[in-house]
Amino acid sequence: xxxxxxxxxxxxxxxxxxxxxxxxxxxxxxxxxxxxxxxxxxxxxxxxxxxxxxxxxxxxxxxxxxxxxxxxxxxxxxxxxxxxxxxxxxxxxxxxxxxxxxxxxxxxxxxxxxxxxxxxxxxxxxxxxxxxxxxxxxxxxxxxxxxxxxxxxxxxxxxxxxxxxxxxxxxxxxxxxxxxxxxxxxxxxxxxxxxxxxxx
Amino acid sequence: xxxxxxxxxxxxxxxxxxxxxxxxxxxxxxxxxxxxxxxxxxxxxxxxxxxxxxxxxxxxxxxxxxxxxxxxxxx
Numbered sequence: 001x002x003x004x005x006x007x008x009x010x011x012x013x014x015x016x017x018x019x020x021x022x023x024x025x026x027x028x029x030x031x032x033x034x035x036x037x038x039x040x041x042x043x044x045x046x047x048x049x050x051x052x053x054x055x056x057x058x059x060x061x062x063x064x065x066x067x068x069x070x071x072x073x074x075x076x077x078x079x080x081x082x083x084x085x086x087x088x089x090x091x092x093x094x095x096x097x098x099x100x101x102x103x104x105x106x107x108x109x110x111x112x113x114x115x116x117x118x119x120x121x122x123x124x125x126x127x128x129x130x131x132x133x134x135x136x137x138x139x140x141x142x143x144x145x146x147x148x149x150x151x152x153x154x155x156x157x158x159x160x161x162x163x164x165x166x167x168x169x170x171x172x173x174x175x176x177x178x179x180x181x182x183x184x185x186x187x188x189x190x191x192x193x194x195x196x197x198x199x200x
Numbered sequence: 201x202x203x204x205x206x207x208x209x210x211x212x213x214x215x216x217x218x219x220x221x222x223x224x225x226x227x228x229x230x231x232x233x234x235x236x237x238x239x240x241x242x243x244x245x246x247x248x249x250x251x252x253x254x255x256x257x258x259x260x261x262x263x264x265x266x267x268x269x270x271x272x273x274x275x
Contacts, residue, residue: 198248200238 010111014104021093021100028089032082042077044085046070046153047146047164062153072153084148088141095134102127116189124183131176139169209273214243217262217269232257 035042046069058064058072065071074081102123109120143163151158218228225243229236234254241247255266262269 195249198241198246200234200242200247200250200254 042074116193128176128180135172231261
């Protein structure tokens with residue numbers, strides 16, 4: 001079976017990319033915003049090693065559901081708490097939209113037969129930078145947001161930053177570096193294409 | 201697009217050779233097996249490089265040597 005990337009595959013890729021961005025935005029930002037506007041309690045997982053009773057009981061108005069992860073329900077969450085819970089997701093969605101837009105433009109050029117251009121190298125480097133830098137930004141945003149949530153959820157001293165790192169956190173930056181390497185291959189492609197242009 | 205390419209002073213005399221032999225660009229293109237567009241690029245000094253195979257075919261078709269087809273203008 002011969003594998004070929006046809007026009008319909010280009011369209012499908014763009015549709016899937018757009019779909020992922022839209023669905024992520026809905027789940028990560030729109031639904032929480034709707035819950036906030038509707039006056040529902042803020043329900044969010046807490047990334048913390050604190051166990052109920054070990055560092056203090058939950059604050060008034062907060063219910064904790066221990067399990068594989070701690071789920072906190074804030075019955076009277078103020079705007080600051082809602083924003084803290086949504087901010088990392090908002091940042092992630094913005095970065096995802098930026099990557100999808102750059103990828104969309106890159107795919108348009110590849111489909112038109114103009115893959116090897118300086119503009120596409122810039123786009124690939126942009127995607128790599130957004131992924132690598134974005135992964136770091138989202139990690140810190142999540143850590144700060146989680147610190148705010150934990151501080152509001154549990155009795156005891158305030159927590160500035162609360163995050164758990166794992167090997168899987170390196171996956172996205174790794175993908176970013178791979179794309180940056182691919183951009184270098186495209187740069188060589190631009191040189192070769194320039195050599196061939198005007199060749200009789 | 202791409203990085204800066206080196207300037208050159210190579211001039212193609214395909215126009216004069218075609219006129220001397222009473223050939224059209226289309227006829228030459230058929231004899232040589234190169235598209236009219238590419239021969240036009242060559243004739244108008246917009247080519248950046250020529251394949252040896254193309255150069256051989258051109259010289260055979262025109263009955264000339266590479267030095268009759270291309271000269272380098274003085275700086």
